[in-house]
Amino acid sequence: MFNIWINKSEDDNESFQNNIENFLLFNLFDKNNKSNVKTDVEQLWRRFSCQSLNNVAEDFLIIAMSVFCADKRLPRRKSIDNWTRNIKVFIPVLEEEKWNSVKDELQRTISFLSGDNWVFEFRKTTFRFRTNKKNTNYKVLNKQQFDSVSLFSGGLDSFCGAINLCEQKKNTCLVGFREYNLLTSRQNELFNAIDKAYPIINKELILFNVNPFAPIQLGKERIALSAESTSRSRSLLFLAGAVAIASILGKNTPVYIPENGFIGINVPLTDSRNGSCSTRTTHPIFIKSINKILHQVGLCHEISNFYWDKSKGEILAEHIEKPVFNKYAHRTLSCSHPCLSRYDKKKDPTIEVPCNCGYCYPCIIRRASFIVNGKDDTRYNDLYKLDKEFLMNYSSLQGRSSDLRAVLFSIRRFYQNKNDEGYIRDLLVRQGGLSSTEIIAYGRVYRKSMEELISLIRYLDLNNKGKLISYLGIEGLVGNA
Numbered sequence: 001m002f003n004i005w006i007n008k009s010e011d012d013n014e015s016f017q018n019n020i021e022n023f024l025l026f027n028l029f030d031k032n033n034k035s036n037v038k039t040d041v042e043q044l045w046r047r048f049s050c051q052s053l054n055n056v057a058e059d060f061l062i063i064a065m066s067v068f069c070a071d072k073r074l075p076r077r078k079s080i081d082n083w084t085r086n087i088k089v090f091i092p093v094l095e096e097e098k099w100n101s102v103k104d105e106l107q108r109t110i111s112f113l114s115g116d117n118w119v120f121e122f123r124k125t126t127f128r129f130r131t132n133k134k135n136t137n138y139k140v141l142n143k144q145q146f147d148s149v150s151l152f153s154g155g156l157d158s159f160c161g162a163i164n165l166c167e168q169k170k171n172t173c174l175v176g177f178r179e180y181n182l183l184t185s186r187q188n189e190l191f192n193a194i195d196k197a198y199p200i201i202n203k204e205l206i207l208f209n210v211n212p213f214a215p216i217q218l219g220k221e222r223i224a225l226s227a228e229s230t231s232r233s234r235s236l237l238f239l240a241g242a243v244a245i246a247s248i249l250g251k252n253t254p255v256y257i258p259e260n261g262f263i264g265i266n267v268p269l270t271d272s273r274n275g276s277c278s279t280r281t282t283h284p285i286f287i288k289s290i291n292k293i294l295h296q297v298g299l300c301h302e303i304s305n306f307y308w309d310k311s312k313g314e315i316l317a318e319h320i321e322k323p324v325f326n327k328y329a330h331r332t333l334s335c336s337h338p339c340l341s342r343y344d345k346k347k348d349p350t351i352e353v354p355c356n357c358g359y360c361y362p363c364i365i366r367r368a369s370f371i372v373n374g375k376d377d378t379r380y381n382d383l384y385k386l387d388k389e390f391l392m393n394y395s396s397l398q399g400r401s402s403d404l405r406a407v408l409f410s411i412r413r414f415y416q417n418k419n420d421e422g423y424i425r426d427l428l429v430r431q432g433g434l435s436s437t438e439i440i441a442y443g444r445v446y447r448k449s450m451e452e453l454i455s456l457i458r459y460l461d462l463n464n465k466g467k468l469i470s471y472l473g474i475e476g477l478v479g480n481a
Contacts, residue, residue, distance in 0.1 A: 002074050002223075004089040004215070006066045009127035010034065022219030023090075026069045026212060028062065030130050037069055038211040042130040044175075044244045047206055049140045052131040055094040056297050057247035062129060063099070063106075063120075064233075064240030066091050069212035071114055071233040075226050085116045092125035098297045105296075109289040112432070113280050114232040143249050145171055145202040149242045149301075150256040152176045152205060154187040156332040156366055157307060160315050161258025162194050162203075163325060164306070171202035172256075173249070175242045177234070178207040182339065182354050190328055197324035208241055235281035236290075239303060243294065246301040255303045257282055260312040262365065262449035264305060265442045267427050269361070269406035282308065285432040309441040311448040312369035320373050330377040334366040341381050348383055357381045359390070361403040365449070368456035386460050388467035407453060408471060414450045415477035454478055 005023040009030070029035040041061065045053050052058065066089050079085045093099050099106070099122045110118045150165055152158045152174035165172045174191060178184045184207060191205040214225055239255065246253040264282035280286050282305045291303055307315055319325040338354030345351050356363050358380030370376035384390060386404055394400040417423040421443075428434060428442050458478075461468050469475055 001086045001088055002070065004066070004070045004087060006062070006069075006089065006091050008062060008092040008125055008129060011127060024070075024073075024215035024217055024223070024225075026066065026215050028065065028129065030132055036213045036216060037065070038213070039065070039209060040178075041065065041208045041210060041241070042133075043138065043208055044206065044241055045248060046133065047138055047141050047204075048143050048245075048248050050248055051133075052128050053244055054247055056098060056299055057244050058129055059093040059095055059099060060294070060297075060299060061240045061244050062093065063091055064237045065210055067110055067114075067118070067233045068210055068231070068237045069215070071116075072212050072228055072231050073215055073225060075228050076230065078223070083115060086119075087116055088119040088121065090121045090123065092127070093122045094125060094128075095297070096122050096124040102293045102296050105289065105293055109286060109293060110233065110236065112283075112289070113236060113286055141173075141204055146173050146204070146249050146253075148172045148254050148256065149246045149249065150174055150258065151238050151242055152187065152191065153238075154183055154190060154333050155362075156329065156334050156369075157259045157263075157312065157315060159190055159194075159329065159332045160319050160325070161256060161307065162191075163197075163319055163322060164258070165256070166194060166198040166201045166203065169201060173245050174203065174205045175238065175245060176205060176207045177238055177241075178209040180339065183333070186331065186333060186354065190331060193324055193328045197322075206245065210237060232279065235279070239290065243299055243301050243303075247299065252300050252302075255301050257287075257303060257305050258307050259305055260310055260315055260365075260369075260449075261305075261308045261442060261445040262311055263362075264308055265428060265446065266431055267410075267446055268430060269403075269410040280431065283431060284308070284434065284438055309445060311445050311452060312365055313372040313452045314448065316369050316373045330379070334362045336360045336362050344381060344383050348381075351381060351383075352379065355379060355381060357384065359384050359386060359400055359404060361407070364403060364407055364453070364456065368449075368452040371456050371459050372452045386468070387464045388471055391468075391471060408457070408468065408474075411450060411454055411457065412474045412477065414447075415454075415474060418447065418450075 003023045005025050007027045026037055027035045028037050032038050070087050070089055074085055074087065076083050076085060103120055107118050107120055148170045150161055150172050152162055153176060162174055176187050187207065195203060217223060242255045246255050259282045266280055266283055287303055333354055333356060335356040337357060337360065340357060341351050341355045342353045356378055367376055384400060391401045391405060424443055425439055428439055457468050469478060
């Protein structure tokens, strides 16, 4: 069990000293130079010239930051199965009674999201987070000018979602995570394009960052720690930032998280990917659970995904005729590791960083969605072609071709069982129960998305003599599809 202690204020140290044992300590102090968590999360309220958030919104943000810090700095390889960690977090909150009333549900929800076993211990605090300033160096925003909040990652789905909200004349605050400077530049580029295309709609992009350094280790037992490459709880932090802004805009302000239903339902590509190796950010179980928790503690801001019943190709089809989409869609980043290409610049100096690699699972889905809509102007990493040679050259279990192999396996499985409604239903509910309406809708999205993927494979095989389709012996299965 990893024991994590969160200090919200320097004065919180006294409480910690009275409980010192074998803990890993994260300090969330007002000044970054005294903290081992670097963040500018205070911009979420200072942009509106507010000195602080309301109590419950601040607590939710602190909880999400605490979970993210632990998730990012506790290596999964330290667990028995090299994945599932047991984590107990001691968190200071302003509304202890409210959070204790939903603690069991919150533990289950975050455990579902990250694939770990979480335990929360809340303690009462009176210290507010970063209320020492009210002004900001940024343009001050008028909360009366906005009526919604939406996540904006710089990815294709959130780009389409922002366009969709503008088309509906929603005045939206777009919230993004400033993970690294190159991503920030791309997020601003895409936002500015949308802003220019819809000048009469009120909109603003608000970016924030949370960067946990190695926690301070206290007690007898020392744990060799390194950064964890996965971070399944990042979406909780995104949502907490969005809810924080929604709480400023007003009660019942909606929060949108645009993502295609195929990624949302997260049907495992292979049996080995049945667990938390894939995101559960917009899975209906997570969305319903987090909404229930927030309402119970008094944060009445419904989180929803208006793309839940659409494939990625169907989302693109709605926007394909819009000038801003045609001009900038190829600049969006869907890749799971967009900066990895920096290592390939020595081989090909023309590669832009960040870029979409073209071979990870999100990139493969992206490519399929463009191909079924006519063309793909995205510049992928040209050093890696999706062909049989790519599969053979990167054949290790965790190698570059692992996602493509999984997609090919998934296509084969689909065409072998596509007429078996029971089998498809079992795949859909493998992560958890769904309503009959959801099963029907997600079943259609799953089928549509698999057809988009096979369209991509056929397209890639035009100059590859059918080698990808023949790789798993699926010629007969897809030939008449």
